[in-house]
Amino acid sequence: xxSPNQNSSRLxxxxxxxxxxxxxxxxxxxxxxxxxxQYGSNFVLKQTIYYIIGIVIVFVVIxxxxxxxxxxxxxxxxxxxxxxxxxxxxxxxxxxRINGAKAWFRFGPLSIQPSEFVKAFLILTLSRVMVxxxxxxxxxxxxxxxxxxxxxxxxTLGPLLLVIKEDLGTSLVFIAILLAMIxxxxxxxxxxxxxFGSATAFIVGIFxxxxxxxxxxxxxxxxxxxxxxxxxSWLDPYSYESSTxxxxxxxxxxxxxxxxxxxxxxxxxxxxxxxxxxxIFSIIGEEFGFIGASIVVxxxxxxxxxxxxxxxxxxxxxYSYMCAGIIAMITFHVFxxxxxxxxxxxxxxxxxxxxxYGGSSLMGGMFAMGLVFSITYNxxxxxxxxxx
Numbered sequence: 001x002x003s004p005n006q007n008s009s010r011l012x013x014x015x016x017x018x019x020x021x022x023x024x025x026x027x028x029x030x031x032x033x034x035x036x037x038q039y040g041s042n043f044v045l046k047q048t049i050y051y052i053i054g055i056v057i058v059f060v061v062i063x064x065x066x067x068x069x070x071x072x073x074x075x076x077x078x079x080x081x082x083x084x085x086x087x088x089x090x091x092x093x094x095x096x097r098i099n100g101a102k103a104w105f106r107f108g109p110l111s112i113q114p115s116e117f118v119k120a121f122l123i124l125t126l127s128r129v130m131v132x133x134x135x136x137x138x139x140x141x142x143x144x145x146x147x148x149x150x151x152x153x154x155x156t157l158g159p160l161l162l163v164i165k166e167d168l169g170t171s172l173v174f175i176a177i178l179l180a181m182i183x184x185x186x187x188x189x190x191x192x193x194x195x196f197g198s199a200t201a202f203i204v205g206i207f208x209x210x211x212x213x214x215x216x217x218x219x220x221x222x223x224x225x226x227x228x229x230x231x232x233s234w235l236d237p238y239s240y241e242s243s244t245x246x247x248x249x250x251x252x253x254x255x256x257x258x259x260x261x262x263x264x265x266x267x268x269x270x271x272x273x274x275x276x277x278x279x280i281f282s283i284i285g286e287e288f289g290f291i292g293a294s295i296v297v298x299x300x301x302x303x304x305x306x307x308x309x310x311x312x313x314x315x316x317x318x319y320s321y322m323c324a325g326i327i328a329m330i331t332f333h334v335f336x337x338x339x340x341x342x343x344x345x346x347x348x349x350x351x352x353x354x355x356x357y358g359g360s361s362l363m364g365g366m367f368a369m370g371l372v373f374s375i376t377y378n379x380x381x382x383x384x385x386x387x388x
Contacts, residue, residue, distance in 0.1 A: 012310075012376040018303050019369065022354040023051055025296060029283045030357050032266055033276035043276050043357050050359045054366030061370025065378040069371065070131065073124040077155070080121040083114035084162040101349075103358075115170040116364030118159050120371065122174060123325030125155055126181045131318050134186070145187040148196070169322040169348035173332055173334055180328030184321060207231075234346040235338045247272065247279060251341045255285030255293070262289030275358040276348055281341045296355070300334045310375055319375045325366050 027044050034043045053194050064072070087095050087105060095105055105112045137144040156178040164171040169257050179199075182192065209216050233245035241249045254270035263269065265287055275283050285293045304327055310322035330353050337352040339345035351361045 010377045012373055014306055015303075015369065015372060018299060018306065019354065023304075024359075025284070025299070026280075026355040028265070029280050029287075029355065032268060032287060033283050033357075036264065039240065039349050046359070047357050047362070050362045053359075054325070054363050054369075057363060057366050058370040058373055061367060062373045062377045063342045064374060066316045066374075069124055069322075069374070070128045070318055073121070073128045076121040077125040077158075080114065080118035081158055081162065084118065084159060087114055088162065088166075091257065101166045103163070103170070111359065113358075113360035113364075115159070115163050115167060116360040118163075118369060119170070119173055119177065119329055120326075120328075120364060120368045122156065122159055123177060123181075123322055123368070124371070125331065126152055126177070126325060127318050127321035129155055130181065130185050130321050134317070140186065141190070142188060142190060145191055148185060149187055149191060152178060152185065167349075169336070169350040172336070172348065173329060173350070176332035177325050181321065181325055184324045204335055220291075230347045234340075235345065247274075248340070248343060248347060251279055251282040252343055254282040255342060258286040258289040258293075260291060261290050262287045262292055278337065278347075278351055278356060279358045280336050280352055285341070295332075297338070300330070300353075303333055307372060310372065314375055314379065316375075316379070319379075322371055323375070326372060328388055329368065 021126055026047060029045045030047055034041070055216075087102065090105065094107070095102055098104055101115055103115060105114070117240055128146065133144075133148045133151065137148075160171055160174045163174070171294050179196075182195070204218070210228060217228075230244060231241040233243070233248060235244035235339055237248040237252070239245065245293045250270055250272045254268070257263070257270060263286060268283065268286055270286060272279055272282055281293065281296070284296055288295075307323050307327050309329075311320050311327070314320050314323070333353045336345055336348060337356070340347045340350070351358050353365050354362065
């Protein structure tokens with residue numbers, strides 16, 4: 001029988017500490033945002049409740065080992081697709097358009113964004129596809145590698161097609177996850193070389209069409225006009241300062257005015273709407289300056305480093321692939337969110353993980369962290385078993 005001390009030794013206390021520090025940063029930044037904005041809600045209290053729900057999710061997910069997660073992956077994937085389809089078919093009374101996008105279910109005061117959970121479901125399913133493929137094809141060939149590439153692409157295509165018209169940011173996260181999983185899948189560079197070259201050419205082509213012939217994208221891919229505006233305002237924000245460039249110009253002013261040490265907690269001077277969500281990093285930059293922003297970036301570096309160590313140290317391939325997908329998801333979120341607040345990347349509405357206010361994004365992230373916690377928890381289970 002396992003003692004309490006043995007149970008606690010199976011927990012990843014390093015990851016707990018990192019998440020605890022992010023919780024503190026989140027509450028401090030959100031508190032400042034809600035006291036200087038036009039808000040009437042107590043977002044700090046709500047964020048704390050979401051974190052508590054997230055902890056419950058972690059303690060549920062942590063109980064499942066790699067075999068159980070693999071067995072459930074297709075069911076979770078199917079459930080995720082059903083949620084996305086239901087979102088498209090749902091009336092506006094249940095799934096209203098918010099900021100031009102139909103991405104949330106709303107039941108009274110409760111809002112749920114299914115795509116935040118589908119990200120983790122996709123990672124689990126891609127990991128299973130990779131493990132099963134390698135088991136069935138112990139001898140690698142160009143043909144078997146190409147088949148694996150097709151499988152991974154088809155699995156990602158389902159959720160991607162269901163969100164790309166309404167949520168460009170999430171669709172980019174799906175693509176980032178897919179590319180990372182392909183990179184660690186062991187597929188030959190004879191295939192990956194042309195693949196990444198084609199992907200680069202595709203991105204350049206899309207960018208060209210956005211600038212010079214956006215009607216093609218609107219007609220054939222269903223890209224919305226407001227999404228083009230984000231690109232134009234990114235390239236020349238001050239020409240669109242009164243419209244689509246407003247958030248970016250205000251964010252640049254807020255972060256720049258923070259200088260090295262910031263203006264101090266609660267002493268914001270730059271008005272920035274919705275700063276408690278996607279632009280939370282602007283709050284941190286203005287009030288705590290370069291030093292505070294660097295601390296936040298360092299926390300994410302520690303998180304990614306910790307996940308990378310787990311991925312390399314685990315002896316279970318499913319866990320290793322799963323970690324790679326989660327690393328890609330978090331890294332892309334951080335890079336895109338911070339990049340858009342400082343003008344390096346277009347604004348896509350992607351939150352800063354574990355720090356931006358938002359129930360679905362936080363609970364989806366905590367679900368992913370539950371998967372990570374399950375690695376240490378279950379790999380050490382037999383170490384403390386009385387049978388051994």
